[in-house]
Amino acid sequence: MGRAPCCDKTKVKRGPWSPEEDNILKNYLEKNGTGGNWISLPQKTGLRRCGKSCRLRWLNYLRPDIKHGGFTEEEDNIILTLYRQIGSRWSVIAANLPRRTDNDVKNHWNTKLKKKHLAAQNNNFLDIGYNFTNNINSSDLNHNYSRNYHGKLDYSNTFTSHMDPNVTNYSSKNCDQFPLPTLMEIQENDATIQSVQEDSSLDSCQILQKCVTFEETNMCASMFLKSTNNIGGNYMDLSSRISSSSYYDDILENGFGFQENDIGGVDPNSSYYNNILEIDQLFKEFEN
DNA sequence: AAAATACACAACCGCATTATA
DNA sequence: TTATAATGCGGTTGTGTATTT
Numbered sequence: 001m002g003r004a005p006c007c008d009k010t011k012v013k014r015g016p017w018s019p020e021e022d023n024i025l026k027n028y029l030e031k032n033g034t035g036g037n038w039i040s041l042p043q044k045t046g047l048r049r050c051g052k053s054c055r056l057r058w059l060n061y062l063r064p065d066i067k068h069g070g071f072t073e074e075e076d077n078i079i080l081t082l083y084r085q086i087g088s089r090w091s092v093i094a095a096n097l098p099r100r101t102d103n104d105v106k107n108h109w110n111t112k113l114k115k116k117h118l119a120a121q122n123n124n125f126l127d128i129g130y131n132f133t134n135n136i137n138s139s140d141l142n143h144n145y146s147r148n149y150h151g152k153l154d155y156s157n158t159f160t161s162h163m164d165p166n167v168t169n170y171s172s173k174n175c176d177q178f179p180l181p182t183l184m185e186i187q188e189n190d191a192t193i194q195s196v197q198e199d200s201s202l203d204s205c206q207i208l209q210k211c212v213t214f215e216e217t218n219m220c221a222s223m224f225l226k227s228t229n230n231i232g233g234n235y236m237d238l239s240s241r242i243s244s245s246s247y248y249d250d251i252l253e254n255g256f257g258f259q260e261n262d263i264g265g266v267d268p269n270s271s272y273y274n275n276i277l278e279i280d281q282l283f284k285e286f287e288n
Numbered sequence: 289a290a291a292a293t294a295c296a297c298a299a300c301c302g303c304a305t306t307a308t309a
Numbered sequence: 310t311t312a313t314a315a316t317g318c319g320g321t322t323g324t325g326t327a328t329t330t
Contacts, residue, residue, distance in 0.1 A: 016298070016324075039315065055316075056299065069297090091318060106319075107297050 007039075007050040014050075017057055021047060025054055026062045060103045067099040071108050079105060079113055 017025075028045045035041070039051035047054065060066075071079075075097055082093045090102035090109075097105065 014300075037315075050300090052301090052316085053299075060298075088319070102318075103298080111296055 007042075007052075009050075011048070012042075012050045012053075013048045014053070017061075021049070022057070022062055025057060029058055029062075056103075060101045065099055066101055066104075068104060071112075075100070076113060076116075079109060080117055083109070083113075083117065 013021075024045050024047055028041075032044075034055075035044070037051075038055040041047075041051055041054050042049050045054075049057075078096055079093055082096060086092060088106075088109075090106045094100050094102040094105045
């Protein structure tokens with residue numbers, strides 16, 4: 001049993017707002033206010049939109065005096081500082097930045113600041129060529145693996161902690177800097193990951209202990225390959241998306257899923273190429 | 289020059305909290 | 310007091326634009 005929807009999705013327009021819609025909403029709200037009720041607003045204005053969508057559009061975009069983009073260094077510092085203190089409470093953080101919306105602050109974090117933050121926090125990981133040993137304490141570990149709210153292992157921080165903040169383009173050009181795991185390592189890792197995932201009694205530190213036999217680097221390389229080749233999206237974007245349910249499940253269900261002559265832009269002359277084909281073949285056999 | 293990839297940000301979803309009857 | 314609806318919020322996803330191949 002799902003939750004009752006707030007409006008009839010079939011009768012409501014979705015996606016980007018047109019300038020006409022913006023005008024209608026803006027004119028109405030400037031004259032009349034919300035009347036204390038967003039849900040009934042679409043009828044009053046004639047907009048074929050969900051009330052929640054109207055609210056969001058107004059609050060994040062149409063409302064006067066809001067500032068978009070161009071975050072200053074001072075603003076960045078405030079965000080970074082507050083994030084370290086209180087975490088992802090975007091509305092609280094945005095309240096400390098005049099004219100900024102929580103959505104904008106969140107987006108800015110996800111696209112720019114997160115990388116900076118993790119790089120600073122995991123500075124000792126950055127030259128990981130990548131040995132995952134010795135001088136890492138449990139809080140580092142805890143931070144690098146966690147469960148997302150779907151209960152899946154969340155790799156996103158692991159990913160970004162390996163990224164050089166000065167490298168903005170992670171593509172096939174520089175993928176060779178990521179060590180490639182052997183087939184056996186991938187299989188072992190995947191099997192272990194799966195068994196750990198199924199054990200919901202573990203907290204993230206325990207998960208790490210269980211994972212200690214892994215080569216941290218192999219896992220990263222493995223996920224890197226999977227993600228770049230399955231989805232063809234961008235690395236930064238995927239680092240957050242990999243932990244979300246639909247992409248993650250797709251990867252688990254479909255494996256690498258390479259198509260012939262299409263392995264996500266990987267250079268056929270690179271050391272990756274043959275390995276990838278081999279891995280792909282393995283998955284095909286496994287599926288049959 | 290076209291296609292693929294990377295990036296940025298707008299918008300949506302559903303749970304949590306708050307307000308209302 | 311409590312059931313229900315509205316709103317707030319943060320995680321996530323969709324989509325347009327810029328850059329690279």
